[in-house]
Amino acid sequence: MTPNRTERIGPSYAGNNLVNLVAELERRLSGHSPTRGLRRDLSALIPAARNYLLVVFDGLGAGQLPHANASALAESRRAVLEAPFPTTTTVGLSSICTGLTPLQHGVIGYRQWMPDIQKVVSLLRWTDLSGQHVRYDTASFLPAPNLWERLSARQARGMIVQPAAFIDTPLTRMLYRGAEMRGYSSPLEVDPAYLFTMPKRTLAMVYYHAVDVAAHEAGQPSESYDVAMSGADQLWARLADRLPTDTVMVGTSDHGHSDIPEVGKLILEKSDTEGLRWSGDSRALMLSGPSDRIRDLSEKTGSRMVGADVLRAWLGRGQPHPDLEARMPDALLLARDNTGIFPKGMDARKTGHHGGLTPAEVQSPLLIHQ
Numbered sequence: 001m002t003p004n005r006t007e008r009i010g011p012s013y014a015g016n017n018l019v020n021l022v023a024e025l026e027r028r029l030s031g032h033s034p035t036r037g038l039r040r041d042l043s044a045l046i047p048a049a050r051n052y053l054l055v056v057f058d059g060l061g062a063g064q065l066p067h068a069n070a071s072a073l074a075e076s077r078r079a080v081l082e083a084p085f086p087t088t089t090t091v092g093l094s095s096i097c098t099g100l101t102p103l104q105h106g107v108i109g110y111r112q113w114m115p116d117i118q119k120v121v122s123l124l125r126w127t128d129l130s131g132q133h134v135r136y137d138t139a140s141f142l143p144a145p146n147l148w149e150r151l152s153a154r155q156a157r158g159m160i161v162q163p164a165a166f167i168d169t170p171l172t173r174m175l176y177r178g179a180e181m182r183g184y185s186s187p188l189e190v191d192p193a194y195l196f197t198m199p200k201r202t203l204a205m206v207y208y209h210a211v212d213v214a215a216h217e218a219g220q221p222s223e224s225y226d227v228a229m230s231g232a233d234q235l236w237a238r239l240a241d242r243l244p245t246d247t248v249m250v251g252t253s254d255h256g257h258s259d260i261p262e263v264g265k266l267i268l269e270k271s272d273t274e275g276l277r278w279s280g281d282s283r284a285l286m287l288s289g290p291s292d293r294i295r296d297l298s299e300k301t302g303s304r305m306v307g308a309d310v311l312r313a314w315l316g317r318g319q320p321h322p323d324l325e326a327r328m329p330d331a332l333l334l335a336r337d338n339t340g341i342f343p344k345g346m347d348a349r350k351t352g353h354h355g356g357l358t359p360a361e362v363q364s365p366l367l368i369h370q
Contacts, residue, residue, distance in 0.1 A: 011085040011362065013101055013316045015039030018083055018092060018364060021252060022099045025052050026147060029201050030154035035099050035318070045078045047370045049248035051196045054205045055239065055367070056096065057232050058089055059212025059354070061256015062363040064220070069230040072237040076251065079366040083255045085314045086110070086284045087354050087361040089212065090123040090171075092254025096205070097175040099147045101316025106143070106324055108315060109286055110355065111279040115326040120279045126170035129345055138174040143321065148179035151203060159195055159204040166207075187235045196244050206239070208232055215257040219351035240369045251367030257352045258283075258360040264339040265348050266301045273297075273343045279329065282340030282348070283356035286329035294331045301341050303333040 013019055015038055024037035024046065037043060057073075062080045065073055084095045084102050086109055094107040102108050111122045111129070117136070119128045126134050148158035160176045164183030172181075184190055187208055195204040214228035236251060243249055260282075276293055280286035285303075287294045298305035311332050312320075321327075335341050337358055342348040354361045 011314050011316075011357065012082055013084070016042060016081055017101075018081055018252060018254065019095045019099065019101050019316065021081060021250070021366070022096050022147065025054065025203055025250070026099055026151065028052070029156045029203055030151055032150070032154065033099055035101070042079055042081075042366065045366065045368060046250060047248050047368075049370070050246040051202045051204070051244070051248075053192055053195065053239065053243065053247055053249040054096075054203060055236065055249060055251040056093075056205060056207050057211055057251060057253045058207065058209040059215050059255065059257050059352075060232060060253040060365065061360055062365040063256060063360050064211075064229075065365055067226075067229045069226055070233050072233045072240070073251070073365070073367060076236065076240075076367040076369050077365050078368045081252060081364045081366050082362050083253070083364050084316060085357065085362075086280065087255035087356065088281060089254050093171075093175055094142060096254070097147055098142055099150070100143065101318055103312065103315035103320050103324065104143070104318040106321030106327060108324070108327060109280040109284070111281065112286075113277065113279050113288070113327055113329070115323065120277065123174070124171060136170070138170040139177050141174050142177070144177075146177055147203075148176065152178055155200060157198055157200040157202040159202060160207070161190055161195065161204065162207040163209065187231065188238060190235070190239065192239055192242050192244060192247065192249075196247055206235075208235055212257070215259075215352035216350045217352075219259045220257065221259075222351075236367070236369075243369065249367075249369040251365065251369075253364040255354045256360045256363060257354050258338070258356075258358060259351050260338060260340045260353050266335075266339055266341050267348055268297070268341065268343045270344040272300070277329075278343045280332065281353070281355035282342050282346060283335050283353055283361065285333040285335070285341045285343070286331075287333065288330040291330065294333070297341075298333055301333060301335065302339070303335050303341060306332040306334055
């Protein structure tokens, strides 16, 4: 098979990753982080401040900023960061909330094998492959102490602002243990003036998810995507107008997006995965079972078969999570550009997808306003 662009790209955690951005902010507020901060040239772009406001635009890749409705965001773009792998929300948000690489925090996919309960679980909603809710103490799932607990231990403060509907969910309990929480009905309700009123130095995080939802459901050339981008731009501009003088606002995303045409959706038969355990997502499908069967699927889909050793390197640096090996698949199928691999039971109706290693999925903007 002729090598393509996807095969040559590997994630980096050497000072230009989302993990490194979180570590940079933690170091500035508390003097310590378990992970290295940003590369010197990227660190120099972020002014020193008493407080930091981190705005996370779910699904807003760096390549999406030229959109006509994103002028305020585009004006604040200073550089490009990389998302951790796989490029999914669960992995990205877990990396933010722990300040650790996926290798360290143990979240390695949108859906992942949970050896302690012997199920593949979608960590976004904590459901199994049949859609049934999984009972689990999600608050104890990520390593301790997490980012919010470490800030608190060093006399700093962590604050999360997200849609009110997300407050009492398994994912929120998993991610934000130890943080203060506020919900909004509309993102334009958020006023940074009330986030930074305490005497402690503060890292506040505002989460906006409409870009990701619109890109998934309708794709980037859609009216709903235009509306979502406009909302993101208005939120950024509104926060900038109300930013306290002792606070710097930094924006980024957990991953980008790529629209997959119908002809690129490779729908598998039930027999294709019979005897195999699948997890992950359409762009980075994780499989466990006989290697010859996985190799056959790789050839059938034209995807790259990635062994566990390579995948482990893509998950980052540091001390591996104690359950990492038990959660790891035998191999991963990295889908070709503009394609997705859909086993029986995986929803193929959506337009936008992510999880792979193309620039559209990996590259996240570094936005700065002071």
